[in-house]
Amino acid sequence: MKESKVKDEKRVDGRDFDETRPIEAKAGILHRAQGSAMFKFGSTMAIAGVFGPRKVFPKHKEKAERAILRTDYRMAPFSTKERSRPGPSRRSTEISFVTRNAILPVIVTEDFPKTSIDVVVEVLQADASTRCCGINAAVLALADAGVPMRDLVVSCSAGKVNGKIILDIAGEEDTEGEVDMPVAWYPKRKEITLLQMDGIVTPGEAKEILHLALKGCERIYKDMQESLRSKYTIEESKGDV
Amino acid sequence: MKESKVKDEKRVDGRDFDETRPIEAKAGILHRAQGSAMFKFGSTMAIAGVFGPRKVFPKHKEKAERAILRTDYRMAPFSTKERSRPGPSRRSTEISFVTRNAILPVIVTEDFPKTSIDVVVEVLQADASTRCCGINAAVLALADAGVPMRDLVVSCSAGKVNGKIILDIAGEEDTEGEVDMPVAWYPKRKEITLLQMDGIVTPGEAKEILHLALKGCERIYKDMQESLRSKYTIEESKGDV
Amino acid sequence: MKESKVKDEKRVDGRDFDETRPIEAKAGILHRAQGSAMFKFGSTMAIAGVFGPRKVFPKHKEKAERAILRTDYRMAPFSTKERSRPGPSRRSTEISFVTRNAILPVIVTEDFPKTSIDVVVEVLQADASTRCCGINAAVLALADAGVPMRDLVVSCSAGKVNGKIILDIAGEEDTEGEVDMPVAWYPKRKEITLLQMDGIVTPGEAKEILHLALKGCERIYKDMQESLRSKYTIEESKGDV
Amino acid sequence: MIEMDDLLIRKLVKRGKRLDGRNFDAYREVSIETNFINSAEGSARLRLGNTEVVVGVKMGIGTPYPDTPDEGVLVVNAELVPLASPEFEKGPPGEESIELARVVDRAIRESKCIAFDKLCIEPGKAVWMVNVDIDVLDDDGNLIDASCMAAVAALATAKMPEYEKNDDSYKVNFDKKSESLPMKCLPISTTFVRIGDAILADPALDELNAMDARLTIGTLDDGKEIKLCSMQKGGSNGLAVGQVEQIIDLAIEKGKELRKIVKAEKE
Amino acid sequence: MIEMDDLLIRKLVKRGKRLDGRNFDAYREVSIETNFINSAEGSARLRLGNTEVVVGVKMGIGTPYPDTPDEGVLVVNAELVPLASPEFEKGPPGEESIELARVVDRAIRESKCIAFDKLCIEPGKAVWMVNVDIDVLDDDGNLIDASCMAAVAALATAKMPEYEKNDDSYKVNFDKKSESLPMKCLPISTTFVRIGDAILADPALDELNAMDARLTIGTLDDGKEIKLCSMQKGGSNGLAVGQVEQIIDLAIEKGKELRKIVKAEKE
């Protein structure tokens, strides 16, 4: 019998139930990309790079009235314990897709018709919540690139392990994780832009997990605003970021 | 020793030597396709859908003087006892190709330059003669789509099992089938538009099998005309179908 | 213990240390290609075919100021003891790439803007030095096609086996080959256009092997000029080849 | 068929109406025909309004995953057959068919409806592979719910083939089928879209084109109560918290209705 | 090389002539060189007029198909090497090379010319795989007949390599070749085109471009009589029944001529 990893009033790694792992973020980490950022949830680490608005190739994909947003979520082969095969998988295709939907609402695409904004997310270390981590990195990279945005989108997950509803499941919790719900949040509009869930819960629990995830999002929002304020004073004064 | 499946004067499933399995056909079965049809030879079942004449994409494939015909023969993964892998195979590529050649002579392509007529055949259940079944479904779908045709093309196979020359080999006959010859027929012009054969026969037998297959085609032709007459009175009066 | 294949003063196949295998070459061997040639180093045999200068497809790859050179190095599946899988491999992609760089300097690409010159090399038998053999075949095929060239490029390899520095390693020498260095040479300009090496040598040995390979190149240059002179008298008088 | 103008749809919805006259919370008519494909171990043809899918369940014997050596394996695949829509193209599966397959896969897998522990033949060596292949024949929207319902109906009515062991290898005898595939519950996928402030159940194609956001929720009945087992948001705009909560409640309710239809097939 | 205008070809044929002066029922000159490739177990370089193909036969040891556990396996592959025609492109095999490989495969397989039962090493575990790889080097039409003849000549002159068993695995020793590949007959493919009302044997490329329909027939000599083993119609127009019957008779006759050439190589 495996011992339960989530004990009565504390978590394996000592966190509170409503506490994320330590967050680390840094924008402007790359030289060739127009914008770039790194984001970490504990040992989960993603970097993002942004190009654009730029000409669309192939041309038939461009839109007359707005910029298109393209997202490419990738996993480095060494990011998991078992090496993952390079190249797109069905999983990464789906995550690229939901990442795009998560971010799109805040981007002022109508200002850049016939262009594309290309966001690449590379997960360097994967220990749960990689899509949330990637979305946060992507949003910081977009800000770093100076892409006009109505707000920041922030992402965090919550779930249920061993009967307890907890924020940002990770590490050993993940292996016996019963329920995981990644969420992305558009704070100014109070809208959920990413929502997925795996695992069995009552309707009430689902709502509780959602509210906890949003609590996590709000905290991350504050951290991300702070980090951008210190670095992007000029852009800030223009009002977009 | 396996016992022979084709006994002296009858077939395993009770059919006469020159009898096809029960035929079932229905046009107009789908809503999004411009034309559609289902065709069955016993438990072999194919559905076909038609789009076009429509703009050609990619453009460099269009022909200045006529419509191009594109055919896509596919097998549903669950259509065979052993699951078949989805996606094109060398076999399906070849059958798409011979299906196109079988149908093309009757289509009035010269009336629709710079367009494509796209025919998709999906085999849902495979018990021999899938390419004949698919051609019949495709032709009905083309008629249903109102694509101008000079005639119907009809398709049927014949072969030799255990020394007997029989029409529409199927079921247990198929596994010990010595010779199989699928044929398509353009009745008004009395031309063979599909002809393939596998297996060892004398020249005389080859000719006999061919004549039997054509007998089958003529019967199917009557059935198909009948079914269209009842459904397509208006198109009929325009004279094209 | 395996016996050494390179004995004191002679090689397994009786060659001198600075002797290539018998060379055979013939241009104009195919009918559809604009230019073609066969080249053999002993039992290593490659044929090359050339098309162009011709229109570039897809168009976005064309260059406004010069012709592009495209090279496709391929191995016939039966060219090796263990059947090799048809289609491109990482190895063949790299060799196509270094072949292009080896040949490009001599081609007068600036005379044919917005076109492509396409060179296909098919290795029919592989017994070491296939890339050198392919380059020689390609250059003869380019001459046969009448593509203007400033000079011929010639290619030969040298290496070190069992402590001895020898030209054109092949056959049983290859399996215990310690070092192999394929080289291509632009004689009129005295420039090295291909240079690769595998295996451990001192700096002095590396230089010695390089000089030996160039000696081989110079000999092949004479042979190739001779063969073209006898066949291409008219082109020769125009001065390009 | 001409796609209706998105603006028209949105105007109608504002006035409380849908193009086909349905109530906002109403599903289109569902008809299911199980055992439709005799080459499959289980199958269903399902029509949801003008949307039509065929699902076939094929069983095979394969090796288990190293971390679950005594459990069967589920593989869900979806083909958007290019006759189902003028937009579908020949070629490898695109984003849409991958999302479809993965969302159906999750609804089934996370509900734990298949008794995978009963699909082990020899631990670590041989287990049953359950292939669920979705063939979309007519796309008038809401492929996820249609496909999931068809898949569950096909699984619930599937018969397991027999097998023989020869030396080290197993061979399936597809001509002999006896026992049912062991199923513990019937997960149901329900999909809703937000158009403006309204929440609409079972979006038709033109509603999907006009929508702001989509939310799909999988539910199951474990005998005691109705629970959620999967969620997937779609669409390039967001949902308010209250809207998500509203959809959760609707999913429970609508899931009950649809579950009855699937259950009737099983019996 | 400039493709001749289709109309010109058709006019000529109407007047009973062919561009290269051949009779309607005449093949172009055939030359075969076997054992052309020493890295292959069998090989042939074949020229049919200006058409040229090289075929290599490579043997390997693999697992048999479950339904024929004691028979060898044939795999035919065709590469339209992009130097053989300005139309051939780099990339995965297209429709034309797939048809070529499959028609040659059928002529060989259906004739039962290879004694597959003698290619079993250990039933259910190890059998010989016979890989026939066709490399088209020059395409002046009728690749099917040229490739089939080259393939049969390569098979008929192929030598089997020896092998060793180590523990459970087999290893081929390509340096030692002794016995011939067991062949029971020599299937021959013959191809005819209809241009208007005329039937022409061995179409050159410009005739293929101008044709109405094509018919390829595989024949074999079982020692007693000549039989057919495969047929494949091509082209986007039809053939009358009488024309098919005429081609069947021609195939028998022409097959005899070509079979002699291949037989001479074997001996």
Add this chain to the structure above:
Amino acid sequence: MIEMDDLLIRKLVKRGKRLDGRNFDAYREVSIETNFINSAEGSARLRLGNTEVVVGVKMGIGTPYPDTPDEGVLVVNAELVPLASPEFEKGPPGEESIELARVVDRAIRESKCIAFDKLCIEPGKAVWMVNVDIDVLDDDGNLIDASCMAAVAALATAKMPEYEKNDDSYKVNFDKKSESLPMKCLPISTTFVRIGDAILADPALDELNAMDARLTIGTLDDGKEIKLCSMQKGGSNGLAVGQVEQIIDLAIEKGKELRKIVKAEKE
């Protein structure tokens, strides 16, 4: 970032200068962080000026090649992550990433730095597979040297995971790592370009775009002397014999400098 005009670069070089003020034989600053990725057995993040790569070494157990039944296997793969340059595209590896992987592979393999004979678990059945994955994050030129140095640093600091045998199969326990990967030397790749008559070490991206020819040389220190283990010329113009000889000498010298940096990481 705007690519500098090739002509400007060439003019500068003629005057004996480089855009970033370096001497012709100087490398940009190198910084290495090993054990950067905790999901990998070995890893290194390396910056060479503005060029940045991350390399992860992942170990696995697989079957050896038939001709080296008692030796481990090296697999090198390179991904030009599309955030590293506006020119990099999504999709399968192109010519550039294939060359990068193969040149790094050869420098490592030909140097015989990994003691492959110590990576055998059960001869002919199970050996360690050493996967070296290169992720290029920022491309400011000379990816080959940066990647090779990062790969060697990652290999030199890698820890082997433990494994268990169950019946016939091996399972890696990634949570327990003990011994170092056995390394015998530290191969170093050094790259030079010719621009006009000048030879420049460690070309930045704009110099690569303006170059005539490139030469990469792998060197190793076997304890007694410095030797060469691999060479690869790039670029679409040639090199004189004297220039190659000059680069060989420079490679020895620069290799020593870089080897010290990698060695410091190991210790």
